Amino acid sequence: MRLSLEQVSAGYGGGVVVHRIDLSVPAGTVHAVVGHNGAGKTTLLHTIAGLIPPATGRILLDGTDLTGQPAHRRTRAGIGYVPQGRRVFASLTVAEHLAIAQRHTTGTSTAARWTRDRVLNLLPHLATRLRHRGAHLSGGEQQMLAIARALLTQPALLLLDEPTEGLAPAISEQISRTITALAGDGLAVLLATPQPNLARTVADQTSVLTAGRVTAHLDAATIRADPDGLRAALTPGTHGSTPAAGTAAAATLDQRPGRAAVWIDTLPAPSAASTATTGTTATGGPS
Numbered sequence: 001m002r003l004s005l006e007q008v009s010a011g012y013g014g015g016v017v018v019h020r021i022d023l024s025v026p027a028g029t030v031h032a033v034v035g036h037n038g039a040g041k042t043t044l045l046h047t048i049a050g051l052i053p054p055a056t057g058r059i060l061l062d063g064t065d066l067t068g069q070p071a072h073r074r075t076r077a078g079i080g081y082v083p084q085g086r087r088v089f090a091s092l093t094v095a096e097h098l099a100i101a102q103r104h105t106t107g108t109s110t111a112a113r114w115t116r117d118r119v120l121n122l123l124p125h126l127a128t129r130l131r132h133r134g135a136h137l138s139g140g141e142q143q144m145l146a147i148a149r150a151l152l153t154q155p156a157l158l159l160l161d162e163p164t165e166g167l168a169p170a171i172s173e174q175i176s177r178t179i180t181a182l183a184g185d186g187l188a189v190l191l192a193t194p195q196p197n198l199a200r201t202v203a204d205q206t207s208v209l210t211a212g213r214v215t216a217h218l219d220a221a222t223i224r225a226d227p228d229g230l231r232a233a234l235t236p237g238t239h240g241s242t243p244a245a246g247t248a249a250a251a252t253l254d255q256r257p258g259r260a261a262v263w264i265d266t267l268p269a270p271s272a273a274s275t276a277t278t279g280t281t282a283t284g285g286p287s
C-alpha cells in the first residue's frame with residue numbers, strides 16, 4: 001500500500017492554500033509534514049481524506065485514483081483519519097465511541113485486522129477508561145481514543161493531524177511510540193505537526209510545508225546527522241498560506257484561544273525582526 005499525491009492543490013472559495021504537493025508514503029513508514037500554524041497542514045490532510053476537493057492533481061492509494069471519491073469511500077478504501085483536536089463526543093463513553101466505530105468497520109468482526117481487543121492491547125490505558133465519557137478524559141486519553149476509533153475503520157493509511165498538540169511530554173512520548181508501532185505493523189502514516197521534535201522522533205521522511213508549499217524534504221538519516229537542520233528549514237516568519245499574508249496571519253493565529261501555548265511550546269523563538277513585525281510574545285526557546 002502506498003499513498004501518492006501528484007501535484008495536489010487545494011483551498012477554500014477559489015483561493016489556493018496548498019500548492020502542487022507531491023508526496024509518497026509507502027506502507028510501514030511514517031511521513032511527517034512539518035509547518036507553522038497556518039501553513040496548510042490541515043488543509044492538505046482534509047484534501048487527502050476527501051473533506052475538501054482538490055483544485056489540481058491526483059490522490060492515489062496503491063495506484064487507485066481516489067481523487068473524485070467522497071470521504072466515506074476513501075475510508076472504505078483504507079484511509080483512516082485522526083483529526084486535529086481529537087473531536088471525541090463529550091457525552092459518549094469510550095466504549096460507545098469504539099462501538100460506533102466498529103459498526104462502520106469495513107471487514108467482519110472476525111476478518112477485521114483491528115478488533116476492539118487488539119486496539120485495546122495497543123492502547124491498554126484506554127481499557128481502564130471504557131466507562132468514562134469523552135468530557136472526562138484527559139487530552140492524552142482523548143488522543144488515544146481518536147486513534148483507536150480510526151484503527152477500527154481498518155485503515156491501510158492513517159492521517160494524524162497534530163497528534164501531540166497540547167500534551168505533556170510523557171504523554172507525547174507515549175503517542176510517538178504508538179505511531180512507531182503502527183508503522184512497524186505495516187501501516188502507512190502521514191502526520192502533520194508544527195513540532196520538529198515529533199518528526200525527528202518518528203518520521204522516516206519529513207516534508208517542510210511553508211505557506212502551502214513543500215520547501216524542504218529530509219529523510220531520517222539527514223535529520224539524525226544534523227538535528228538542527230529541520231528546525232532551520234522551518235523559516236520563522238513565513239507562517240501563513242500566502243507569503244504576503246504570512247506575518248499578519250501569524251499574528252492573527254496566535255491570538256486564537258489555546259494557540260499561544262502551542263506557539264511558545266513548539267516553535268523556535270522568532271528573530272528580533274519577526275517578533276517586532278508580528279508582535280508575538282513567544283519567550284520560550286526551542287522545545
Ligand SMILES: Nc1ncnc2c1ncn2[C@@H]1O[C@H](COP(=O)(O)OP(=O)(O)OP(=O)(O)O)[C@@H](O)[C@H]1O
Nearest residue numbers: 012017035036037038039040041042043044241249
Ligand atoms: N474553512 C476555511 N475557510 C477558509 N480558509 C480556511 C479554512 N480553513 C483554513 N483556512 C485558512 O487556510 C490556511 C491554512 O490553514 P490550515 O488549518 O490548513 O493550516 P495548518 O497548518 O493546519 O495550521 P493550524 O495548525 O493552525 O491548524 C490558513 O490561512 C487558514 O486561515
